[in-house]
Amino acid sequence: MTPSTNQVCPVLWYQDHVRLIDQTRLPAEYTFVEIRRYEDMAHAIKTMIVRGAPAIGVAAAYGVYLGSQEIHIDDRDAFLERLEAVAQQLRETRPTAVNLFWAIERMLRVARQTVGPVSQIKAALLETAQQIHAEDLQTCQAIGDHGLSVLPSTPDKLRLLTHCNAGALATAGYGTALGVVRSAWREGRLERVYADETRPRLQGAKLTTWECVQEGIPVTLITDNMAAHCMKQGLIDVVVVGADRITANGDAANKIGTYSLALVAKAHNIPFFVAAPLSTVDFSLSDGSQIPIEERDPTEIAQVGETVICPAGVEFYNPAFDVTPASLITGIITEHGVVAPEKLVQLQAQQVV
Numbered sequence: 032m033t034p035s036t037n038q039v040c041p042v043l044w045y046q047d048h049v050r051l052i053d054q055t056r057l058p059a060e061y062t063f064v065e066i067r068r069y070e071d072m073a074h075a076i077k078t079m080i081v082r083g084a085p086a087i088g089v090a091a092a093y094g095v096y097l098g099s100q101e102i103h104i105d106d107r108d109a110f111l112e113r114l115e116a117v118a119q120q121l122r123e124t125r126p127t128a129v130n131l132f133w134a135i136e137r138m139l140r141v142a143r144q145t146v147g148p149v150s151q152i153k154a155a156l157l158e159t160a161q162q163i164h165a166e167d168l169q170t171c172q173a174i175g176d177h178g179l180s181v182l183p184s185t186p187d188k189l190r191l192l193t194h195c196n197a198g199a200l201a202t203a204g205y206g207t208a209l210g211v212v213r214s215a216w217r218e219g220r221l222e223r224v225y226a227d228e229t230r231p232r233l234q235g236a237k238l239t240t241w242e243c244v245q246e247g248i249p250v251t252l253i254t255d256n257m258a259a260h261c262m263k264q265g266l267i268d269v270v271v272v273g274a275d276r277i278t279a280n281g282d283a284a285n286k287i288g289t290y291s292l293a294l295v296a297k298a299h300n301i302p303f304f305v306a307a308p309l310s311t312v313d314f315s316l317s318d319g320s321q322i323p324i325e326e327r328d329p330t331e332i333a334q335v336g337e338t339v340i341c342p343a344g345v346e347f348y349n350p351a352f353d354v355t356p357a358s359l360i361t362g363i364i365t366e367h368g369v370v371a372p373e374k375l376v377q378l379q380a381q382q383v384v
């Protein structure tokens with residue numbers, strides 16, 4: 032089953048459970064995984080059936096609700112204690128994307144603040160998960176439209192490079208970096224997308240190109256090590272990427288390889304934008320050195336598909352994210368407008384976040 036235009040919903044509340052697109056099977060197969068238990072949601076996040084910072088936030092929010100449904104206790108304090116254990120299991124899935132923690136904390140806050148019987152708390156939890164879900168879609172559409180205002184004015188039609196997948200699949204729909212792509216395409220400002228393949232998990236090759244193809248957006252796939260060459264050849268006008276966690280000073284963690292992309296963009300005088308909702312900004316951290324960086328299984332780099340590509344005895348280092356310093360970022364595109372990285376704190380002060 033293939034979705035039609037604009038229908039990519041990686042997380043869907045379906046009757047009484049969650050339906051996830053199985054992103055580990057794309058682009059070969061478009062299939063779903065039905066999630067009824069919070070343990071299964073934790074597993075889906077950990078194994079990247081659902082991935083991308085905002086999408087795992089939405090998924091975790093539903094995970095907290097599903098977990099609440101598994102607690103059959105009427106005593107409020109005992110219920111909240113058990114709910115905290117559910118939250119902890121969900122927190123332990125992936126460490127870098129702050130949206131996961133942000134969504135779980137918002138759910139727990141609602142549970143604590145809801146007066147009345149446990150049944151009422153559960154109802155408030157479902158409502159909140161659905162709100163987080165709906166808000167993220169609106170947020171991405173706003174990010175896409177704000178992004179339009181800062182795209183280079185020349186040429187008329189831009190060649191935009193992106194890394195990893197910050198698209199509909201990584202959010203509630205529409206996407207952050209690919210939200211800017213979608214808005215630019217709609218307005219006739221886009222010639223094509225260049226998609227980095229994004230070793231080792233290949234989210235660019237498997238997911239970003241898939242999303243573009245679904246919508247008829249011209250897309251050229253390159254390997255990660257081709258970006259500098261493409262820039263030197265004058266093929267790239269602007270770079271837009273997503274983020275997993277941004278700190279108060281504007282440093283941005285995103286998929287491994289983003290930092291080197293920002294460096295080569297700077298060397299070629301190409302604007303480098305990070306597109307992310309304010310829920311991705313962790314104002315409790317002053318700079319990017321404090322962001323926990325997930326390290327994943329060595330098999331991700333020891334193999335291409337099922338084929339082992341290195342001899343036995345090799346040691347591995349497989350960080351899933353890197354941090355791009357604020358000094359390399361032209362602007363951060365949020366749902367409330369575009370700001371220089373050092374102005375994030377002022378932007379937050381103007382909003383109710």
Ligand code: MRU
Pocket residue numbers: 082083084085128194195196197198201202206207208234272273274275285286287351
């Ligand atoms: O490991 P992943 O696939 O979850 O990493 C995803 C990214 O790095 C995205 O760029 C980021 O989450 C932004 S998604 C809108």
